Amino acid sequence: MTDPSRPAIIRGVQIRKHFGGIAATDGVDFDVLEGDLVGLIGPNGSGKTTLINILTGHLAAESGDVFLRDRRMTARPPHEFAAHGVGRTFQLTQLFGRMTVLENMLVPGLTRPHSTWASATEQARRHLAFLNLEHLSGLEAKNLSGGQQKLLELGRALMLDPAVLFLDEPFAGVHPKLREELIKRILQLHESGRTFVVVDHDMESILRIAGRLVVMARGRKIADGPPAAVREDQTVLAAYSGF
Amino acid sequence: MDYSYLAIQATNGAVIGVIYALVAVGVTLIFSILKIVNFAHGDLYMLGGYTAYYLITLAGFPPLGALVGSMAAVFAFGILIERTMLTPLYSPRTERKDEYGIIVTFGLAFFLRNTALIVFGPFALKPPSFAPGVLRIGALAVTNDRVFVAVVGTLLILALLYFMNRTIWGQALDAVSQSRDSAAIVGINAGRFNSLAYAVGAALAAAAGALIAPIFSLSPDMGILPNINSYVIVILGGMGSVGGSIAAGFLLGEAQALFTAFLPDPTRALSYSNAFGVLVLMIVLMVRPTGLFGRRHVRME
Amino acid sequence: MRGLPTYLLASLVLAGLVYAHGFNSYWMHVTIIAMFYAILAASWTLLSGYAGLYSLGHMAFASIGAYTSALLIQWTGMPTILGMASGVVFCTVVGAWIGWVCLRMTGPYLAIFTLAFSEIVRIVFSTEDEVTQGMAGLHTVFLFHTDSRIPYFYTAIGLLVFSLAVMGFIVHSRWGLFLRSIREEEQAAAASGVRVAYFRILVFAVASGFAALAGVFYGHYLGILTPSLGSLDLMIIVVVMAVIGGMERIPTAVGGAIGIEFLQEYLRAYGEWRLVIFGLVLLFTMRFARNGLLTPLWLQFVRLGEVRRPVSAAAQAAAAAGEVGPQGSGGS
Numbered sequence: 086m087t088d089p090s091r092p093a094i095i096r097g098v099q100i101r102k103h104f105g106g107i108a109a110t111d112g113v114d115f116d117v118l119e120g121d122l123v124g125l126i127g128p129n130g131s132g133k134t135t136l137i138n139i140l141t142g143h144l145a146a147e148s149g150d151v152f153l154r155d156r157r158m159t160a161r162p163p164h165e166f167a168a169h170g171v172g173r174t175f176q177l178t179q180l181f182g183r184m185t186v187l188e189n190m191l192v193p194g195l196t197r198p199h200s201t202w203a204s205a206t207e208q209a210r211r212h213l214a215f216l217n218l219e220h221l222s223g224l225e226a227k228n229l230s231g232g233q234q235k236l237l238e239l240g241r242a243l244m245l246d247p248a249v250l251f252l253d254e255p256f257a258g259v260h261p262k263l264r265e266e267l268i269k270r271i272l273q274l275h276e277s278g279r280t281f282v283v284v285d286h287d288m289e290s291i292l293r294i295a296g297r298l299v300v301m302a303r304g305r306k307i308a309d310g311p312p313a314a315v316r317e318d319q320t321v322l323a324a325y326s327g328f
Numbered sequence: 329m330d331y332s333y334l335a336i337q338a339t340n341g342a343v344i345g346v347i348y349a350l351v352a353v354g355v356t357l358i359f360s361i362l363k364i365v366n367f368a369h370g371d372l373y374m375l376g377g378y379t380a381y382y383l384i385t386l387a388g389f390p391p392l393g394a395l396v397g398s399m400a401a402v403f404a405f406g407i408l409i410e411r412t413m414l415t416p417l418y419s420p421r422t423e424r425k426d427e428y429g430i431i432v433t434f435g436l437a438f439f440l441r442n443t444a445l446i447v448f449g450p451f452a453l454k455p456p457s458f459a460p461g462v463l464r465i466g467a468l469a470v471t472n473d474r475v476f477v478a479v480v481g482t483l484l485i486l487a488l489l490y491f492m493n494r495t496i497w498g499q500a501l502d503a504v505s506q507s508r509d510s511a512a513i514v515g516i517n518a519g520r521f522n523s524l525a526y527a528v529g530a531a532l533a534a535a536a537g538a539l540i541a542p543i544f545s546l547s548p549d550m551g552i553l554p555n556i557n558s559y560v561i562v563i564l565g566g567m568g569s570v571g572g573s574i575a576a577g578f579l580l581g582e583a584q585a586l587f588t589a590f591l592p593d594p595t596r597a598l599s600y601s602n603a604f605g606v607l608v609l610m611i612v613l614m615v616r617p618t619g620l621f622g623r624r625h626v627r628m629e
Numbered sequence: 630m631r632g633l634p635t636y637l638l639a640s641l642v643l644a645g646l647v648y649a650h651g652f653n654s655y656w657m658h659v660t661i662i663a664m665f666y667a668i669l670a671a672s673w674t675l676l677s678g679y680a681g682l683y684s685l686g687h688m689a690f691a692s693i694g695a696y697t698s699a700l701l702i703q704w705t706g707m708p709t710i711l712g713m714a715s716g717v718v719f720c721t722v723v724g725a726w727i728g729w730v731c732l733r734m735t736g737p738y739l740a741i742f743t744l745a746f747s748e749i750v751r752i753v754f755s756t757e758d759e760v761t762q763g764m765a766g767l768h769t770v771f772l773f774h775t776d777s778r779i780p781y782f783y784t785a786i787g788l789l790v791f792s793l794a795v796m797g798f799i800v801h802s803r804w805g806l807f808l809r810s811i812r813e814e815e816q817a818a819a820a821s822g823v824r825v826a827y828f829r830i831l832v833f834a835v836a837s838g839f840a841a842l843a844g845v846f847y848g849h850y851l852g853i854l855t856p857s858l859g860s861l862d863l864m865i866i867v868v869v870m871a872v873i874g875g876m877e878r879i880p881t882a883v884g885g886a887i888g889i890e891f892l893q894e895y896l897r898a899y900g901e902w903r904l905v906i907f908g909l910v911l912l913f914t915m916r917f918a919r920n921g922l923l924t925p926l927w928l929q930f931v932r933l934g935e936v937r938r939p940v941s942a943a944a945q946a947a948a949a950a951g952e953v954g955p956q957g958s959g960g961s
Contacts, residue, residue: 143816167822179817181810183423192810195803196822202803227423245822365737413916426736430683431872432915438865439908446901552861556748559741599756606745613742614730 091118092154094249094280095171097140100149102132109135110146111304117249117282122275124295124312125284131301133284134176137251141173142166154248167193172242173251178234182227186218186237189226193244205244212240216270232263239270249280256287268294335468337589338582343474343543345581346481350536351554352561352573353488354529359562360505360570361525362410362417364429369533370555371440374548376402376534377541378448381455391458391542395480398538399531406530409436410523418522437555444548454545477539484535485574488528492570501525553602560609580605633933642786649782657778661850663890664785665843668792670871670886671879672839675796678876679805680832681812683736685864686727686743687840689750692859694720694841695848696754696761699769709770713845717838724837728830747859754856764855772849781850788846789883792839796879799835808832869911875921884923 097115101108110132117123117140125133138144140151142163150159153169181189187209194205213219216236221229226237235255242250252271256264264287271294275281285291291298298315300308308315315321351373358366380398383389389397413432416422459472492498503511504521511518536554537546544550557580565576584604591597645660652660669691677683698716702709727746731739754761761767773780799805807828810818819825848854857863867886874885889907896903914922 141820143820162824162826163816163819164822164824167820173820175817175820179814181813181817183813184806184809188806188809191803192806192818192823193821195806196824241817241821365741367740413912416916424681427677427681427683428915428919430737430740431868432912434685434865434868435872435908435911435915438869439905439912442901442904442908446905556745559745563738563741596756599752603749603752606748609745610742610749613734613738613745 091120093118093152094154095140096150096152097136098150098152100136100139100146100151102135102139102144102146104135108132108304110139112149113301113304113306115140115299115306117280119248119280120278121280121282122271122294122296123282124291124298125282125301126286126288126291126298127301127307129286130303132304133301134253135304136301137173137253137282137284141171141251164196167245168196170245170248171251172245172247172249174235174238174242174253174255176253176257178231178238180226180229180234180237180241183225185223186213186226186229187222189237189241190244193241197245209240209244212243216240217266231258232260232266235259235263235267236270239267243274247279249282250274252281252283252285254285255283256285256290264290332468334586334589337585339468339470339474341582341585342578343477343581344585345578346478346485347536347540348554348557348561348581349485349574349577350481350532350539352558352565352577353485353570354532355558356562356565356570356573357501357525357532358529361501362414362429362522363425364414364417364433365559365562366526366529367430367433367555368409368436368440369433369529369558370551370553371437371444372402372406372530372551373533373537373554374444374546374551375405375440375537376531377455377537377546377550378444378453379534380538381453381541381546384455391456394455395458395535395538399535402534403527403531406527407523409530410526414522414526415519418519437551441548441551448546448548450548452545452547455541457542458539471543473542477543481536481539484532488532489570489574497524556609557605560605560612563609564612580608583608634931637930637933642790645786646783649779652782654778657782659891659894661778661781661785663887664789665847666867666870666886666890667789667883668839668843669867670874670882671792671796672836672843673867674871674876674879674882675800675839676832676836678871678878678882679800679812680808680829682731682829682832683740684743684833684836685740685861685868686747686750687836687867688861688864689743689747689859690720690724690837690840691844691847692750692754692856693723693844695769695844695854695858696767698845699767699848699854700760702770709772709849712770713772713849716845717841720841720844721834721838724840725830725834727837728833729826731833732826732829744861747861747864751856751859754859761856764857767854769848769852769854771852772846785846785850788842792842793879793883796835796839800879804828804831866907869907873907873910873914873922875924875927877920877924878927881921881923881927884927885921888923 093116095117097113100110100113100115102110113132113136115136125136127133135144139146142158142161142165145160150157152158153166153171156169158166158169181192184192187206190209190213191202191205194200194209195202197205210219210222213222216239218233218236218240221233226234229237239252239255255267259267268290271281271283275294283291283294292312295312298308298310298312299306300315300318300321308318308321351369354372355366355369358364358369376398379401380391380394383394383397384391413436416428417425422428457473458476461472463470463472463475492502500511500516501521501524503514503516504518504525511521537550561573561576561580564580565572565574584601587604588597588601591600649657669687673684673687676687694716697719698712701707701715702712707715727743731742734742755763757763758765772784807818807823810821810823811825811828815825844858847858866889870886870889871882872885873889874883875881893903896906899906
């Protein structure tokens with residue numbers, strides 16, 4: 086699905102990964118174009134998280150390639166992906182619990198070349214203000230509420246000034262009010278030019294934000310297109326009803 | 329090649345193997361239920377040996393009775409330890425449970441060893457034999473004590489396997505090891521089973537100590553070597569696999585004995601036989617950091 | 630007054646240097662040994678408290694450094710300082726190698742592996758007694774050719790201050806943040822751009838280098854070296870010191886080391902019971918005062934001279950509105 090006017094930031098080509106005999110991803114091609122807001126959906130066990138882990142460097146595919154703008158990143162370690170502008174959040178929030186909110190933000194900020202404590206702190210405060218967390222900067226991350234933790238994880242990913250952000254189930258178990266805030270922030274960030282890939286089971290939220298829907302089932306990509314078209318797709322309906 | 333020497337070493341290896349298996353099974357049990365490596369396990373083994381000794385010499389127990397008594401005493405002690413020191417492991421408010429487990433059990437080992445040094449004295453003590461005399465099979469002569477160790481040790485292991493697989497308690501333990509929460513939903517009081525797991529593990533170690541004491545005598549630091557070897561065994565046999573630890577324990581005992589037999593320089597052989605297990609351990613961990621049968625701790629949902 | 634704690638500490642060190650002549654030889658020895666333990670406790674804390682790598686092989690590095698230095702000097706006749714430096718350098722390389730080997734190991738596996746490594750080193754040093762003199766003891770060259778302990782005292786202070794300065798610098802720099810992030814959530818740290826492998830190896834190298842520094846000083850101070858330097862008994866004592874003091878921070882670990890060492894001397898009359906008492910205190914500390922007994926004192930000390938700023942009402946209200954609470958409770 087290459088659109089010459091919008092370059093691909095991440096390209097996954099024929100990604101294959103097995104776990105003990107089961108194909109978690111079975112020859113998946115997945116391109117993320119600049120400016121996309123992709124909703125990646127599918128029944129449990131369809132391989133969504135595996136795909137994300139491979140595209141962010143946390144897992145090595147058995148075969149297939151990952152390209153970050155023309156750079157071949159297959160099997161490179163996750164910190165290199167981060168250094169080249171790939172940010173992500175985790176299904177179960179993985180904050181640095183005993184470090185303060187500000188310190189959580191400073192870690193990615195200070196990994197960037199030419200960063201100083203002053204510049205990173207200023208950038209951190211800016212993002213924290215955007216996320217409405219600035220008043221908590223001195224608090225240890227483990228003392229935040231669940232929703233605040235999700236926001237902080239988003240903020241932490243933002244510190245990398247990422248070209249693309251992978252959000253792994255950001256709406257899972259989130260209070261409706263908080264969900265609204267998250268959606269608002271995601272849309273705001275998207276409008277200011279950031280690319281998103283959002284994995285979730287919360288169809289309502291996904292359909293509100295996604296400009297493009299990619300559906301996976303049993304390790305394969307079975308649909309990829311605008312939400313309206315995908316929702317009518319017979320194979321998608323079959324996949325969901327089959328479970 | 330001196331075959332009789334080899335045969336003796338092989339027999340010794342089998343006896344030691346049974347002891348290692350007994351100790352390792354305890355460590356495995358504790359690891360699967362409490363999710364910690366019990367660094368104090370060797371000292372429970374030591375405690376078992378000394379308890380049996382004093383039951384015989386001070387309370388006049390017969391050797392077999394002392395074995396049972398020692399197991400019971402250390403079982404109770406295991407419950408005490410678990411209730412006083414290990415309950416934070418189940419509380420969600422405790423952070424860094426790995427660290428807690430390592431340091432607390434390490435500290436417990438330190439405490440037990442030094443207390444033993446003072447209370448029991450540093451000199452080796454030897455309890456009376458279980459069964460005096462020697463068994464002769466062909467050209468091979470094995471002391472009855474060693475036979476006793478092998479037989480009783482094997483019986484205990486079989487009893488444990490039966491307990492784990494065929495009784496409701498054992499199956500409950502299995503359930504708790506897989507998921508505390510699910511077990512709780514089914515009505516299993518996980519707290520009680522943690523105590524049970526630790527106590528059973530401790531009792532098995534105590535049995536091993538009591539069994540081996542008449543052969544190799546007692547000293548306060550006798551637990552150090554079995555301790556280290558038990559880590560070798562659980563890592564080789566699979567953390568959490570009872571059957572694996574038994575097999576690996578037995579194999580290690582044999583391998584160590586045969587290694588000693590084949591090493592040309594006898595004085596070196598003895599010292600390095602102690603290092604045999606750890607060397608194997610290092611190599612295994614370097615090749616497979618999660619052990620031979622451990623699952624890679626991949627945090628992917 | 631700003632920086633009051635720093636001035637106080639500096640004055641303490643200065644006082645130690647100036648009044649050294651007033652110490653009697655025995656207590657000077659105790660202080661020197663206390664500083665030896667302090668370097669070990671501090672470097673162990675760097676590895677375990679900051680980076681989250683619970684190594685039980687720390688003493689092996691001290692031992693390797695000491696024996697390398699002693700044997701190199703014995704074989705080549707090189708100047709003592711050079712021998713010591715070589716011991717430290719060699720051990721740093723070994724530490725880096727161990728750090729690399731342990732890259733994929735976590736928690737108890739790392740502890741077991743380093744324990745195994747430690748035992749192998751001890752057994753080898755003990756068995757190959759043609760080279761090392763084993764348990765009989767290897768005679769080493771003294772660092773200073775004088776009967777007085779004073780030069781050793783000054784050297785120990787110097788080494789301790791140097792070690793703490795370097796470790797303190799690391800801890801307060803961005804590297805310190807990275808190490809802590811690795812301890813907290815290694816995967817998230819990598820996703821945030823932290824070069825996890827690099828830092829794990831680095832921290833092992835640095836920590837083992839300092840352990841070796843302590844070891845070479847010890848070897849050339851006592852004049853005799855045995856494999857018990859690398860024994861588990863000493864390892865446990867270092868752990869006891871760091872944990873009782875507080876293994877989350879270097880100053881508290883140092884305090885624990887010095888405190889326990891002096892306590893060991895004061896309680897000499899109790900003989901073997903000292904160790905039993907320390908064991909009990911360790912268990913008590915872990916169970917009820919996880920952060921260490923000295924940590925509350927240290928936190929107060931660090932705030933000496935600060936003007937207490939009242940927390941603004943707005944911040945308090947905001948914190949309450951955000952439903953701050955443990956994960957899972959509150960707003961979501």
